[in-house]
Amino acid sequence: MIEAPADELEAAEGVRAANAPFDICGAGTRNFGRLGLAAMRLSTSRLTGIVFHEPAEMVVRARAGTPISEVEAALAAHNQMLPFEPMDPRVLFGTQGEPTVGGLVATALAGPRRLSAGAVRDNVLGVRLVNGRGEIVSAGGRVTKNVTGLDLVKITCGALGTLGLITEATFKLAPKPRAEATVVIRRLDDAQGVAAMTRALGSSYGVSGAALIHAGMGREFGRTLLRVEGFEDSVSYRAERLIALLADFGAKHALTGEDSNKMWRAIRDCAFLAEPRERAVWRASLKASDAPAALAALGARARASLLDHGGGTLWFSTDPTAGAAETARAALARFSGHAELIRAPADLRAQIDVFAPLSPALAKLTRGVKQSLDPRGLFNPGRMYADI
Amino acid sequence: MSQIAFPAPDPTILARADAIRAALMGLLPQECVVIDEAGRRAFETDALTAYRRMPLAVVLPRTTQEVAVALRFCREQGVAIVPRGAGTSLAGGAVPQEDAIVVGLSKMNRILELNYADRYARVEAGCTNLSISEGAASGGFFYAPDPSSQLACTIGGNIAMNSGGAHCLKYGVTSNHLLGVRLVTFEGEIVDFGGPALDPEGLDFLGLICGAEGQLGIVTEAYVRILPLPEGARPVLFGFDSAEDASRCVAAIIGAGIVPVAMEYMDKLAIEITENFAHAGYPLDVEAMLIVECEGSATEIEAELKRILDIAHAHGVRVVRESQTALEAAQIWKGRKSAFGATGRIADYICMDGTVPTSQLPEALRRVAAICAAEGLKVANVFHAGDGNMHPLILYNINDPEQQEKAERAGMAVLAMSVELGGCLTGEHGVGLEKRDLMTKQYSASELAQQKAVRAVFDPDGRFNPAKVFPLEAA
Numbered sequence: 001m002i003e004a005p006a007d008e009l010e011a012a013e014g015v016r017a018a019n020a021p022f023d024i025c026g027a028g029t030r031n032f033g034r035l036g037l038a039a040m041r042l043s044t045s046r047l048t049g050i051v052f053h054e055p056a057e058m059v060v061r062a063r064a065g066t067p068i069s070e071v072e073a074a075l076a077a078h079n080q081m082l083p084f085e086p087m088d089p090r091v092l093f094g095t096q097g098e099p100t101v102g103g104l105v106a107t108a109l110a111g112p113r114r115l116s117a118g119a120v121r122d123n124v125l126g127v128r129l130v131n132g133r134g135e136i137v138s139a140g141g142r143v144t145k146n147v148t149g150l151d152l153v154k155i156t157c158g159a160l161g162t163l164g165l166i167t168e169a170t171f172k173l174a175p176k177p178r179a180e181a182t183v184v185i186r187r188l189d190d191a192q193g194v195a196a197m198t199r200a201l202g203s204s205y206g207v208s209g210a211a212l213i214h215a216g217m218g219r220e221f222g223r224t225l226l227r228v229e230g231f232e233d234s235v236s237y238r239a240e241r242l243i244a245l246l247a248d249f250g251a252k253h254a255l256t257g258e259d260s261n262k263m264w265r266a267i268r269d270c271a272f273l274a275e276p277r278e279r280a281v282w283r284a285s286l287k288a289s290d291a292p293a294a295l296a297a298l299g300a301r302a303r304a305s306l307l308d309h310g311g312g313t314l315w316f317s318t319d320p321t322a323g324a325a326e327t328a329r330a331a332l333a334r335f336s337g338h339a340e341l342i343r344a345p346a347d348l349r350a351q352i353d354v355f356a357p358l359s360p361a362l363a364k365l366t367r368g369v370k371q372s373l374d375p376r377g378l379f380n381p382g383r384m385y386a387d388i
Numbered sequence: 389m390s391q392i393a394f395p396a397p398d399p400t401i402l403a404r405a406d407a408i409r410a411a412l413m414g415l416l417p418q419e420c421v422v423i424d425e426a427g428r429r430a431f432e433t434d435a436l437t438a439y440r441r442m443p444l445a446v447v448l449p450r451t452t453q454e455v456a457v458a459l460r461f462c463r464e465q466g467v468a469i470v471p472r473g474a475g476t477s478l479a480g481g482a483v484p485q486e487d488a489i490v491v492g493l494s495k496m497n498r499i500l501e502l503n504y505a506d507r508y509a510r511v512e513a514g515c516t517n518l519s520i521s522e523g524a525a526s527g528g529f530f531y532a533p534d535p536s537s538q539l540a541c542t543i544g545g546n547i548a549m550n551s552g553g554a555h556c557l558k559y560g561v562t563s564n565h566l567l568g569v570r571l572v573t574f575e576g577e578i579v580d581f582g583g584p585a586l587d588p589e590g591l592d593f594l595g596l597i598c599g600a601e602g603q604l605g606i607v608t609e610a611y612v613r614i615l616p617l618p619e620g621a622r623p624v625l626f627g628f629d630s631a632e633d634a635s636r637c638v639a640a641i642i643g644a645g646i647v648p649v650a651m652e653y654m655d656k657l658a659i660e661i662t663e664n665f666a667h668a669g670y671p672l673d674v675e676a677m678l679i680v681e682c683e684g685s686a687t688e689i690e691a692e693l694k695r696i697l698d699i700a701h702a703h704g705v706r707v708v709r710e711s712q713t714a715l716e717a718a719q720i721w722k723g724r725k726s727a728f729g730a731t732g733r734i735a736d737y738i739c740m741d742g743t744v745p746t747s748q749l750p751e752a753l754r755r756v757a758a759i760c761a762a763e764g765l766k767v768a769n770v771f772h773a774g775d776g777n778m779h780p781l782i783l784y785n786i787n788d789p790e791q792q793e794k795a796e797r798a799g800m801a802v803l804a805m806s807v808e809l810g811g812c813l814t815g816e817h818g819v820g821l822e823k824r825d826l827m828t829k830q831y832s833a834s835e836l837a838q839q840k841a842v843r844a845v846f847d848p849d850g851r852f853n854p855a856k857v858f859p860l861e862a863a
Contacts (some may be wrong), residue, residue, distance in 0.1 A: 056643040057746050057776075079645055112585075119591055122564045135834040143743040144814035145561065145777040147550045147599045147829055148823075149857065150839040154563070154595020175645030179477045202528065206684075228544050271404040287506045312506075312586035337585030341421075356589050361579045366591055368845035373838065384590070385399045 004043040008128065008136060008167045014042065016134030020186050021381040024161040026065060026100035030089040032342055033160045033383045035350040044102050044180035049168055052075055058173040059125065059142050064102030064166045065113055069103060075173060083123050083174035085111030091269035092343055094277055102166045106156030109342075111268035112209040112227070115201070115309050120158035123172045129156060129164035132374030139221065142170050155369065161380045163373045164388070177229035182260040183207070185224040185251045190292040190307075193224040196249040199286060200226045205238040209264055210310040217272040217304055224249075225263060259304040268313050270342075274306050280348060283293040284332055284339035288312045292351065297331040320348050329356070355384060363388075391438060391796050392821055395855050397487040398738065401444065401467060401776035408465055409445050412489075415461055416454055420495070422446035431472065431490045436480035436822055437538075438786060439739075443470065443484035452570060452578055452608040458491055459606065460576030467849045471602035473514065473545030478739050479820025480505040481601055481856060482550060488854070493544045493673055497657040499523045500609070508567055508584055509614050513544030514609050517551075520813035529614040532559035535816070536676075536725045544607050550599030552816035554724060557774035558649040558683075559615070561816065562719060563598040566823045568611035571597060571604070574847045584611055596842070601818050604846035607628035618683040621649065623692060623720045626700050627674030627707030632656065634676035635749040638773045641680075642746065646695055652679040652724050655753075658768040658781070660733075668723030669716065671707040679724055727770040728781065735766075736786035738799050738822075739779055740805025743815035746776040752809055756780045759801045763794040777815035778806070804829050819857045827859055 005011035023036035025043045044065035051061040062071050068086060075081055087109050089099055105127065108120040119122065126140030129152075139152035156163055185196060193212040200207050209227030213219075226246075228238040237256040255263065259341040266272065273281050282302075286294055288311030295305060295314070301324065303315035318324040324346070325341065332339050338356040341349070358366060363385075370377075370388050382388070401408070409423040423445050433440035444467065449455045458812035462469050468488035475482050475826055484490050501510040504527045504730065509520055517538040520531040529748035535541055541551070547569065559565075568582030582588035597604050602830035628634040638651055654662070654670070654677045663670040670677060671703055682692040697708065711717040724860040731737050745750045753769065760767040760782055771779040803813050803823060807830045813823050827836060840858055844850070 050679055054745070056639040059745075060643060096736075118560060118564050119587065121595055122560065131774060131838060133834075135838070136840050137835050138831075139835075141810075141812050142579075143745060143811050143815070144775045145552050145556070145743045145772070146812040147816055147821065148601075148812045148814050149561075151599050152839065152842065152843055153593055154592045155842075157592060159722070175647065178645075201507065202504060202616050204616050204684075217592055231691065234684065237685060237688065248499075285585045285589075287584045289505045290505075302713060311585055318838075336583050338589040349434050358590055359579075361573075361577060362581075363591075364588060365579075365593065365845060369591060369596075369842060372841040372845055388817070 003041060004046050006046050008047070008130065011047070011167060012130045012134045014131065015130050018378055021378050024165055026103040026335045027097040029093060029095040029097050030096070030103050030107050031093050033347055034354045034386065035382065037382050042165065044100060044122060045215050051168060054381040055080060059170060060166060060173060061142065061170040062101045062127065064100060065100045065360040067098035068101060068104055068229050069098055074217070076176065078301055079174045079176045080173045082171055083113060083117035084120050085113040085268050087111050088269050091271050092274050092281065094274065101169055105157055105166055105169045106159065106161045107279040109231050112211060112264055112308055114133060115210060116206065116208040117174060124157055124169055125172050126152055126170040126232050127153050127156050127166055128168040129166050130369060131164045132376050136365065137164065140170065150265060160383045162384050164379060179232040179235040179256070180229040180234050180260050181254040181256045182229060182263055183239060183242045183246065183254045185249050187221045188224050188249060189367055192249060192294050193222065194288055194291050194311040195244050197226065200242055200246060201310045203242070205242055206230070209367050212307040212311070212386070213272060226250055227260065227264060229309055267306065267308060270306065270307055272282055273315055273317050278308050278320055280320040281315065281317050281343040282328060282339050283342050284314040284337060286312060286314055290335045294335050296329060301327055301331070320345050322348065322352050325352050350370045358385070389500040391793065392825065393860060394441060394485055401487040403469065405444055405536060405775055408467065412445055412447060412461065416447060419548070420448050420450060421849050422448065422455060424557045425428055431475070431484060431492065434475040434480060435480040436478060436483060436820065438792060439480050439483050439768045439821060440609050443488055444486060446490040446492060448492045448495050451633060452572060455572045455606055455608050456576040456578055459572050459574065462489055462851065463574055463797065464574065468854045468855055471548065473542030474540045476518065476541040476795060477549065477818065477820055478741070478813065479818045479822040481818050481820035482852070483821050485855065489584065493542060496608060499565065502527060504529060506584055508611050508750045510609065510611050511543055513542060515543050517541050517543060517546055520614070521862045524614045525679060528617050530617050532565055532615055533562045536728060540732060543610055543612065547598050547610060548600065548602045549605050549816070549818035551776065552772070554650045554652055554772060556774065558647055563595060565613045566594055566598050569597055569607045569611040571607060572606045574605065574849065574851060582611065584696060592815065599856050601820065603843055603857060605716065605852065620689060621681055621683045621717070623679050623681040623711055623717050625670065625707070625709040625720065626678040626680060626705045627671040628676045628704065629674065631676045631705055631753045632750045633704045633818050634678055635773070636748065636752065637678065637700055637705065639746055640699045640703060641666065641696055642774065644695065644699060646692065648680050648692070648696065648774070649683045650679065650681040653769065653773035653787060655729070655769040657766065658727055658770045661734060661768060662723045662730045664726045665733065666719065666723035666726050666735055669709065670721040670723060671709065674707055679720060682731050725790055731768055731781050731783070735783040737780050737781040737783050738795050739815045740799050740802045741777070741779060741817040742803045742811055744809045744811035746804050748809040749776060752778060753803065755805050756802055759805070763798045765795060771776060776811060800826060824857060825859050827857070
């Protein structure tokens with residue numbers, strides 16, 4: 001077993017030669033998923049570098065071990081960016097090092113702009129993987145419109161490396177907005193806050209961020225935030241219109257420039273829930289209209305919480321115990337959607353399901369897809385589900 | 389004469405044809421089963437009309453339960469299933485075969501829920517694409533992906549092919565707007581994937597199902613995102629003296645950080661054909677035309693258009709025609725969306741769908757012209773320039789076997805070129821029957837085997853839409 005293959009061919013060879021399961025490691029900045037249990041590891045640390053960046057095509061391809069900061073710097077030189085606003089996982093996970101492209105695709109955690117720009121999977125045009133037979137599989141490509149054959153790109157995103165070793169990923173890009181503005185409304189309760197966000201998101205003003213930060217997280221009052229981005233003239237026009245649209249909720253002013261930007265970085269990174277470090281942090285995906293009732297159902301058990309994506313994503317923290325996890329899951333059970341344990345101490349991640357348990361039909365398909373790509377069960381055993 | 393081979397029908401199924409038809413009649417209400425020859429003939433092809441086969445029978449279920457009944461029956465009988473929406477596939481995705489039962493979703497065409505607060509619609513798979521936007525319009529919303537066939541094509545077909553449209557430069561394709569599906573499996577089991585929440589749980593099966601060309605099961609219902617209608621939108625026509633100038637203008641607009649809602653390209657022949665049909669006010673004296681659409685408030689549109697105009701002038705634009713009224717704007721789009729239909733009035737055509745990296749567009753246009761000229765055929769180019777998704781319409785006479793062969797040969801060469809230039813065989817129409825045998829140009833044997841292994845998880849016997857997508861010899 002080659003622990004850190006120098007290139008894709010060596011990685012494929014290593015997988016073919018492997019006789020025991022292994023954990024795939026990037027920079028180790030996202031301790032997400034169930035606890036890695038394999039005795040061996042395979043590192044992407046030498047699979048680095050941007051393969052190409054074509055500004056006029058708005059596309060970049062990079063190898064799995066490439067630091068995201070390197071990709072973002074190359075894009076910034078052409079006023080471009082990854083559209084989905086990837087989080088800096090070091091803030092929430094309290095880790096060191098440079099988060100990598102492979103980890104980004106494998107965990108697929110998109111930031112606030114997911115609302116308007118789509119999730120990670122919506123912006124990954126292609127991946128190259130080594131499957132469990134040690135074959136190099138190219139899926140998708142470099143063009144935005146591609147329906148050729150069965151799409152193995154999206155199912156790779158967010159699979160936590162359980163389906164194969166990602167060696168390269170190609171991303172669709174977006175122009176960096178020239179300007180941004182954030183309308184801030186203070187002291188709305190959950191129902192009012194969601195109502196304000198829903199009204200804004202139902203407008204034609206192209207809202208690219210909609211979040212609600214509870215009281216006690218940075219301020220003694222709650223804040224509802226709505227962001228617009230684009231060319232300067234358009235941003236100031238739309239911010240004004242949003243303030244008028246939300247006047248009855250108390251919308252009065254908008255933050256701009258760095259004042260706006262730093263709010264969204266904190267939301268993106270879930271910085272408000274980073275401390276205390278020992279708390280378990282969850283992310284639930286819901287219907288926005290259910291968010292106030294879901295928060296009420298969680299009650300005092302979820303001490304700190306943050307609504308992103310207009311209420312469609314609920315971040316909260318609980319005590320790091322199996323009992324608290326079960327109580328939180330039970331409280332959310334009656335709502336459409338699901339909750340994932342994003343950050344927790346190792347013992348809890350070894351003990352409980354990180355993802356909501358699957359129905360028998362979905363479990364069977366999940367097992368089948370895993371088997372079809374990784375018949376010997378080599379990659380990240382048990383990382384997503386205990387027995388898969 | 390036809391170059392695309394069909395597998396020989398299973399003689400054991402054909403021998404039992406009458407018994408199978410009779411059993412179907414007993415299983416489902418009479419109005420849901422078509423067994424007479426005249427009735428079945430309506431389902432023998434789709435928009436790839438050069439290929440047709442009479443199906444064994446057609447079922448038109450009214451509910452998911454009835455789909456499940458039909459699929460359980462097909463499994464017991466070992467019969468293949470060809471799912472069908474409106475039959476508008478240009479790739480032969482819904483062309484049946486003699487030993488297969490067509491499962492048509494046309495009776496399942498209700499919008500079940502329009503939720504403006506959570507911005508989704510729950511619809512039956514047989515809903516037409518346009519009906520979702522029409523249904524949501526009163527709430528100020530629309531469904532974004534807009535294939536040219538949107539008046540007829542169904543959301544179920546859109547999901548099967550992961551359809552795009554003119555406006556996906558800004559809004560994305562079907563998979564970017566799909567929140568959930570209800571799928572009936574080969575065992576007749578009903579499984580829900582995703583739902584009204586923002587993200588589905590676990591592995592991204594929605595991403596697998598969308599674009600699987602009906603080979604993983606039959607989608608009967610879907611949750612799709614709906615978006616607020618823009619304040620306004622305005623298309624502008626730009627005429628150029630060369631394809632090269634137009635292509636470079638497209639790259640420069642994107643390079644400047646501007647992403648218009650749509651950037652559509654038409655060449656001289658396409659302009660002539662469509663203008664004669666739609667009278668959209670297209671300039672007839674240019675070599676290439678772009679339709680660029682901007683969205684927003686009146687002042688936002690002005691500002692964006694000014695930026696685009698500056699770039700267009702730097703690239704030698706000769707004619708600029710701004711739509712002044714909503715009617716003029718509608719005419720411009722009517723022309724573009726009727727381009728295929730208008731072409732069909734003057735000749736038979738095959739429509740290619742390869743995508744190339746936008747930087748390769750000038751080279752791709754040169755090669756398309758050369759390939760078609762070498763076969764002595766005319767070609768009209770109409771395509772989504774912003775994303776490099778080309779649609780050369782190769783004109784021929786369907787009643788002339790030699791011409792058909794030439795047209796198909798040219799088409800295949802064009803697609804092989806798309807892959808060679810770094811693109812793909814199909815951007816939004818799907819592989820279907822038409823491009824099945826070209827898949828080896830884009831994928832290695834192990835890549836195709838991997839795709840098929842994943843497909844087999846859902847359909848171990850390969851009975852859903854057989855003889856499509858994957859080359860026969862490897863099937």
